[in-house]
Amino acid sequence: MTDPLAKPRLLVARRLFDDLLEPLHTHYTLIQHDADEALSPAALREQLQGCWGLLGSGSEQVDAELLAACPDLRAVALITVGYNNLALEACRARGLRLSHAPGVLTEATAEFGLALLLATARRVGESERYLRSGRWQGWAIDQFAGAPVMGRTLGVLGLGRIGQRIAQAARDGLGMKVLHHNRRPVEGWGSGADSGWRSLPDLLAQSDHLMVCVPYGAGTHHLIGAPELAQMPAHACLINLARGGVVDDRALAAALQRGQIAAAGLDVFEGEPAVCPELLACENAVLTPHIASATLPTRRAMVQLAVDNLLAWARGEPGPTPIPI
């Protein structure tokens, strides 16, 4: 028999910040996977037995199979804004409470997108590797000549919270013209009567640099593949800070190798933490390990928001940031 007074069990899927988790102990019995490695699907299934809730880091796949194996699961609070790891239909059918972490990581992620753009266009990684390897024998007129950024046109694919923050900083700080493509145009990002919205082919053709900020899902899988890369100018840089799978990494590596576009800056990869070997071989790619939101204040705010949702649920309230399903 289950004890009606027992606190609901909550699986914390990663090492997070213990001080921020402290208030949860009042309402939940915490099962902590206190490690930096993601739980394997089998381990997740096992650890979730008897659990009412999951405090997830974004790496845990919550799909119909997992839900069938974990009949007690009723709630998932994510520390991430992206929730492509959740099978929403199956979650809806189970009536799960779901939350994510929009907004608190917008600035950190946006500034990292700009850092990647500048580092990629101005060949920071490649030239630093050159210097550190002892190959620098002296200055040359066209040595590591990069692509200009200031005053050029930035195409934002996915002008949402993060895309808009990038667009604002690119426009006001770097003097860039900003174009965008969303399924629905966002007003106010162009000049005069021009809203700045472009069809995807026009965005690709008219942007000096492209910033990919769309969520991953069936509608955005390989949104940027070989045909799209072929429509970009040869001097363009492509930045993907959204999710692996939005860009076809193999097609991108091929485009980089034959100079079809100038360079790419990637924070996210298909099948990460594995990275397509062809991309690793591209000198003209700046590759970072999914760190766009990684400032300590931001990571703490992400965890705090997940905790706030869990505390609200314990009080029978809806919580500040439900996933809109």
Ligand SMILES: NC(=O)C1=CN([C@@H]2O[C@H](COP(=O)(O)OP(=O)(O)OC[C@H]3O[C@@H](n4cnc5c(N)ncnc54)[C@H](OP(=O)(O)O)[C@@H]3O)[C@@H](O)[C@H]2O)C=CC1
């Ligand atoms: N690298 C990292 O560490 C991080 C990555 N991310 C990623 O960034 C993503 C965006 O976050 P955020 O800006 O907060 O999300 P938002 O929901 O605010 O923005 C997403 C935008 O994408 C647009 N969009 C969605 N589908 C399509 C489509 N098929 N074609 C064109 N545009 C589309 C939406 O507009 P509309 O619906 O009108 O089309 C919306 O404007 C997250 O989902 C996450 O995957 C976030 C944080 C950190």
Ligand SMILES: O=C(O)C(=O)[C@@H](O)[C@H](O)[C@H](O)CO
């Ligand atoms: O919020 C998101 O969607 C993110 O991608 C990042 O902030 C996380 O750092 C990452 O998902 C950790 O797994």
